[in-house]
Amino acid sequence: MAGQIEHKFAGRTRDLGGFEVRRVLPFAKRRMVGPFIFFDQMGPAQFAPGKGIDVRPHPHIGLATVTYLFEGAMEHRDSLGEDLVIRPGDVNWMTAGHGVVHSERTPDTERAAGHHMYGIQTWVALPEDKQDMAPAFFHHPGASLPEFERGGARFRLILGNAWGIEAPVEVFSPIFYLHGEMPAGSAVDLDIEHTEKAVYLVEGDVTLDGEAIAPGEMAVLADDTTGRLEAQADSRVMLCGGATLGPRHINWNFVAASQDGIDQARRDWTRAAEAGFPADGRFTLPPGESEHIPLPD
Known part of the structure; x- marks a missing residue:
């Protein structure tokens, strides 16, 4: 069937203190595309020596985060004990499930030297039968992701399947996510085997x-x-999309199929902070971290 643009909208830009973020999803008239419920462009931004990004530890539930960089580097630490640096072309896939806490900071080497940051961060909502699964984290180097040409353009498949090609990242619902570099004059039909596409x-x-x-x-x-x-x-x-999951509630860093799930996560984060983040609780701090982001009103 011929294409038809149903919605077209621009991201809303926020300055986070020398670092610009453009938020595209959720949008008022289009909350999700397939399972994608959050879509942020980070940068491009140039940091002077000694400066960088410091996103303090914060919680997630009911989703998977996907960090993908064009330029720069980001150090990821989480309550599962993972501590690694993501670089351009790699994929960090963190499945929050029942609950996970992570921080994102500029690595020491890049912070000392000054660096350029440019990338996309997305959240993928989990299906209802997976939203309370045990949290997990997987790092996939760029060399492990399929790259191919189509219509004169070059694509890297980050998640899911598209045009009969499948990425190695484990996913939990029908999904596709592609990075494309299109030279002038290239053209491609988006006959990708998924219901929703953007x-x-x-x-x-x-x-x-x-x-x-x-x-x-x-x-x-x-x-x-x-x-x-x-x-x-x-x-x-x-390019992104997949199968429709149904409506989701989103509040701060939490995604859930019911408002009760959101409310419980908010209570649990507050209690964890008040108790000093005990190791046997739902939310604990990543090793080596002592800060956290308080629950917003």
Whole structure:
């Protein structure tokens, strides 16, 4: 079926103190695309020597976080004991499930030297039968992810399956997530085998079925349609989507199928903080961390 743009919207930009974040999902008229419930562009940002990102430990439930960088580096620490640095092309897939706590900071080497940061962070909602699963973390180096050419463009498959190709990352519902580099003049039909599909233009100049998409905009196709994506200039795109999961509640860093699940997580985070994050609780701090982000009102 021919493509039809159902929604097109721009991300909302926030300055986090010398570091700009563009939030695309959730959007008022389109809360999710497939299981994707949160979509942030980080940067591009240049940090002077001695400066960097310091996202203190904070909790998640009911989702998986996906960090993917074009430039820079990020150190991930979590309550499972994981401590590693992600670099461009790699994938960090953290399944929060019943509850996990993590921090994200600029590594010491990059902080000392000054560095450039540029990437995308997304949240993927878990199906109801998986939202209380045990938390887990997996790191997949860029070399392990499928890369291929199509329509003159170069793609890397980050998650799920697309065009008959499958990524090695374990997922829990039908999903696809692609990073595409499209030279001027390249074109590709989005005949990807999933119900919901969206295109996010990171930079460049593209059209979807002849309609222009601006950098920082996401265009969502009508369900089960196929659009034609064409690049008028060298462009970087992210393609995402999958099967509809049904409505989700989202509050701060928590995602759940019911409001009760959100309310309980808020209570548990407050109690954990008041008790000093006991090791046998639902939420504990990552090893080596002593700070945390308090529950917002």
